[in-house]
Structures are given as C-alpha cells and as structure tokens.
Amino acid sequence: MARQQSRYVCQACGTAHLRWEGQCRTCGAWNTLVETLVREPEQKRRLSAAAPERANVPQSLSGLREAELVRTPTGISEVDRVLGGGLVPGSVVLLGGEPGIGKSTLLLQAAAGLTAIGDVLYATGEESAGQVRLRAGRLGLLDGLAGERIRVVAENEVGRIAELSRSARPGVLVVDSIQTVTVDELEGPAGSVGQVRESALRLMELAKQDGIAVIVVGHVTKDGTLAGPKTLEHLVDVVLSLEGERTATLRLLRATKNRFGSTEEVGVFEMVERGLAEVADPGRAFLASADEHAPGSVVGATLEGTRPLMVEVQGLVAPGSYGSPRRTASGIDANRLALLIAVLGRRAGVGLGSHDVYANLAGGLDLADPGLDLPLALALASSLRDKPVPPDLVAIGEVGLLGELRPVPGLDRRLREAARLGFKTAVVPRSRHGVAPEVKGISVIAVGNLREAIGHALGLAPDPDGRAQRG
Numbered sequence: 523m524a525r526q527q528s529r530y531v532c533q534a535c536g537t538a539h540l541r542w543e544g545q546c547r548t549c550g551a552w553n554t555l556v557e558t559l560v561r562e563p564e565q566k567r568r569l570s571a572a573a574p575e576r577a578n579v580p581q582s583l584s585g586l587r588e589a590e591l592v593r594t595p596t597g598i599s600e601v602d603r604v605l606g607g608g609l610v611p612g613s614v615v616l617l618g619g620e621p622g623i624g625k626s627t628l629l630l631q632a633a634a635g636l637t638a639i640g641d642v643l644y645a646t647g648e649e650s651a652g653q654v655r656l657r658a659g660r661l662g663l664l665d666g667l668a669g670e671r672i673r674v675v676a677e678n679e680v681g682r683i684a685e686l687s688r689s690a691r692p693g694v695l696v697v698d699s700i701q702t703v704t705v706d707e708l709e710g711p712a713g714s715v716g717q718v719r720e721s722a723l724r725l726m727e728l729a730k731q732d733g734i735a736v737i738v739v740g741h742v743t744k745d746g747t748l749a750g751p752k753t754l755e756h757l758v759d760v761v762l763s764l765e766g767e768r769t770a771t772l773r774l775l776r777a778t779k780n781r782f783g784s785t786e787e788v789g790v791f792e793m794v795e796r797g798l799a800e801v802a803d804p805g806r807a808f809l810a811s812a813d814e815h816a817p818g819s820v821v822g823a824t825l826e827g828t829r830p831l832m833v834e835v836q837g838l839v840a841p842g843s844y845g846s847p848r849r850t851a852s853g854i855d856a857n858r859l860a861l862l863i864a865v866l867g868r869r870a871g872v873g874l875g876s877h878d879v880y881a882n883l884a885g886g887l888d889l890a891d892p893g894l895d896l897p898l899a900l901a902l903a904s905s906l907r908d909k910p911v912p913p914d915l916v917a918i919g920e921v922g923l924l925g926e927l928r929p930v931p932g933l934d935r936r937l938r939e940a941a942r943l944g945f946k947t948a949v950v951p952r953s954r955h956g957v958a959p960e961v962k963g964i965s966v967i968a969v970g971n972l973r974e975a976i977g978h979a980l981g982l983a984p985d986p987d988g989r990a991q992r993g
C-alpha cells in the first residue's frame with residue numbers, strides 16, 4: 523500500500539495546505555480548501571474508460587482497434603434504452619436525482635434484472651439491510667434469482683466495499699449512495715467534496731481494474747446545488763438522472779452523459795405500488811385528464827431526445843392586487859415566462875402587465891423546449907380571455923421577440939405523434955418556404971405570428987391589420 527497523506531487542497535489555485543482554513547493563504551479565495559489524499563508520485567495512475575492498460579504509444583486512427591462493447595441488459599427496457607442497450611462491464615454509472623424520487627427502487631429492480639448474468643452486490647450506506655429487504659419484498663424480488671443473487675451489505679467505507687467486491691466478484695456493484703460513503707484515510711464528514719471525490723475515484727479504480735460495472739447513487743437537489751455528485755460528472759462514464767415531481771407519479775430517466783451511447787433517449791416510468799413501472803404509451807403520459815377543458819389549458823408537443831411527448835401546458839391569469847404582480851412558473855423557465863408575457867403584451871394585444879400569472883407543466887415535467895413557447899402563450903391568452911382552446915388542438919412553436927413564430931426541430935415527428943394520439947388540429951410556425959407540413963389525420967395550420975395563432979386557437983377572426991377581434 524502506498525503511503526497516502528491527507529492535505530487540504532485549494533480548488534482555486536491548487537496549493538496544498540496542512541490543515542483546513544476558511545481562506546486560502548496563497549490566493550486568498552474563501553471556502554475553497556478540500557481535504558484530498560495526496561499519493562506518492564509513482565503511485566499515480568491514469569484512469570481511462572477506453573484503454574485500461576495499454577502501452578502509451580500513439581497509433582494512427584485507422585490502426586486502432588474498435589472498442590468492443592459488451593452490454594448487459596437490465597431487463598427493464600426503458601432503462602436499457604437510456605443506457606444505449608445495457609450496462610457495460612467496467613463502466614461507472616452515476617444515477618442522480620432528488621431524495622425520494624425513486625433511485626433506490628429503480629436500482630433494486632434493475633439489479634434483479636441483472637442477476638440473469640451474475641451476482642449483484644448492493645452496498646447500502648443509507649438504509650439498513652433490513653430496510654432493503656423490506657423494499658425488495660414490496661417489489662416482489664425475494665424469490666427466484668433476485669432473492670439469491672442480490673447480495674446486500676450495509677457498509678459505507680469504500681475500502682471495505684472494494685475488498686468485498688474483489689472477493690465476491692459480482693458482475694455489478696451498486697453503491698447507495700455516494701454521499702454516505704467515506705474513505706478511512708480522510709477526516710472530512712461523509713458527503714463532503716473530498717470524501718465524495720476520493721470514494722468515487724476508488725470505485726472507478728475497482729471498476730476498471732476488475733471489470734465490475736459500478737452504479738453509484740447521488741442525491742441532487744432541484745437547483746443542483748448539492749456540490750458532491752456534480753463534481754463527479756466528468757469522472758464517470760454515464761450520468762443518468764431520474765426526474766419528476768415527488769408528489770406526482772411520473773418519472774423521466776435521462777442520460778445527460780453517456781460514453782457508450784446517445785444522450786437522446788429518455789425512459790418514462792410511473793411509480794406504482796410495486797415500484798417503477800414502464801409506461802405503455804409515453805406519448806400521452808403527460809396529458810392531464812382529458813375531460814377537463816377549462817380555459818388556460820393547451821397541449822404542446824415536445825421532443826425528449828427522439829421521443830415525442832404530448833404535454834399539457836397550463837396558465838392561470840388573475841388580476842393582481844397591489845405591489846408588483848406575481849409570476850410563478852413550475853416546470854418552465856421563469857425568464858421564458860417573463861419574456862412571453864412581454865411579447866404577448868407588446869405584439870399580440872394580450873396585456874398581462876398588471877396580472878398575476880401562474881404557469882405549469884402537467885405531470886411534474888421540467889422542460890426547456892422552446893417549442894413550448896406557443897402553447898404557453900396560448901394558455902395565457904386563453905386564461906385572460908376566459909375562452910377555452912379546443913381540446914383536440916395541439917400547438918408547437920418558438921416565439922420570437924417580435925411575436926413571430928419560429929420553426930422547431932422535429933416538427934414532423936411531433937405532428938405524427940399528435941395525429942396518432944387523436945389530435946385533430948395543429949397550430950405550427952410557417953416554414954420558410956410557406957408550405958404547411960402534411961400529416962395524415964391532423965389538419966395543420968401554419969401561421970406567421972403569435973397574433974394569428976391566438977386567432978386560430980381561440981376562434982377569433984384576425985382582421986386585415988392583424989388585430990384579433992372577438993368572433
């Protein structure tokens with residue numbers, strides 16, 4: 523074992539200090555010292571996912587051997603879809619998400635699927651082994667292969683986890699969670715940047731040297747402030763995030779980084795009594811109940827990677843009381859909402875300046891698709907005028923500062939999915955060539971600006987100078 527020493531390294535200038543201080547004496551930065559293990563130079567080892575041990579001689583691109591990827595399916599097709607086909611041996615996967623969102627549940631279910639090819643070691647630092655058993659019972663995983671091949675250990679010292687893995691030789695190691703794992707040589711508390719990073723490095727070493735796939739859970743808060751797991755993203759091979767509203771049942775699994783596949787795919791799940799279930803028809807999962815057609819509700823068609831999803835955008839406009847009006851956005855960027863309110867007022871005759879405005883995406887989704895601008899703008903106009911938008915209408919388009927509508931990527935794919943789900947009319951941006959795309963089963967209305975779009979959606983006839991009037 524190499525001699526290792528703990529030092530406090532400034533994250534701003536790199537100076538190593540012997541003890542912790544609030545301010546770095548070298549560069550003067552505050553709160554930048556992180557406890558770090560300093561190794562003897564010859565012990566330094568490069569970690570690389572692509573080539574664990576190969577002589578470092580440059581080779582021509584064409585002379586390189588193609589990496590052969592073996593993938594082990596988890597048996598949960600939505601998870602495999604996001605991973606790019608399955609788990610790659612020796613890879614390190616970070617699964618992030620808010621506490622209570624369902625990470626442990628999903629991993630236990632995936633572990634059960636992975637037992638088809640070998641043992642899974644489940645190291646839990648967060649819950650006792652008994653609690654894991656309780657959950658497994660609820661998920662119906664106590665019998666059969668899963669009951670036998672998932673080995674649970676309540677352990678949170680990374681050295682002992684690695685030792686256990688080296689002797690038990692599982693195909694997959696699950697560490698739940700990285701915030702509870704510590705390295706004996708470091709003094710900082712579990713969850714501190716130093717502990718989290720050093721633990722992750724040790725787990726990566728284990729993965730690369732022994733060919734064990736390691737899945738690490740990391741808790742992340744909504745604004746991503748919990749520094750720990752964020753600092754790991756560049757180290758690991760795959761970063762998955764499980765998203766959704768804890769109070770709602772739908773969950774999205776996304777890959778935000780994937781060295782072995784695309785980051786375009788999403789998996790859609792529903793939290794049911796027996797864990798996370800795959801959603802049979804994700805296209806319509808995020809529509810609120812179809813029989814309420816109050817003003818302020820408009821369906822948009824968004825693209826999550828390559829997957830079209832219909833999502834209900836809700837707007838509520840109420841006369842403001844005193845002071846500055848409230849603007850509340852949930853699932854939608856607040857700046858985007860403010861911009862749309864301004865454009866609606868200046869370019870489309872929908873004045874919301876003194877109103878309280880609330881905007882929401884149904885189903886607990888959180889999306890940054892500019893194509894949702896139009897449905898949101900329509901929802902606000904619909905709420906202000908107290909006129910519902912037809913329930914079988916779908917709206918797609920980005921809104922520019924001049925009130926013009928801009929094309930969005932994947933329009934055809936969004937329209938085909940809308941048609942498949944029974945929507946009859948689509949309001950979309952006019953393309954540069956002026957032709958509306960033709961999709962069977964849905965009539966596509968291509969418009970140039972927000973004012974026209976409002977006219978069509980709310981059944982107002984636009985007059986020649988473009989000013990919308992009540993029809």
Ligand code: TYD
Pocket residue numbers: 619620621622623624625626627628657660661793794795796797798
């Ligand atoms: P959990 O996997 O513990 O979340 P995380 O590991 O991300 O913190 O799941 C937490 C919630 O999921 C918990 O509040 C209860 C709920 N749940 C179900 O609804 N059904 C189930 O079968 C299970 C196991 C959990």
Ligand code: MG
Pocket residue numbers: 622625626627648698
């Ligand atoms: Mg958990």
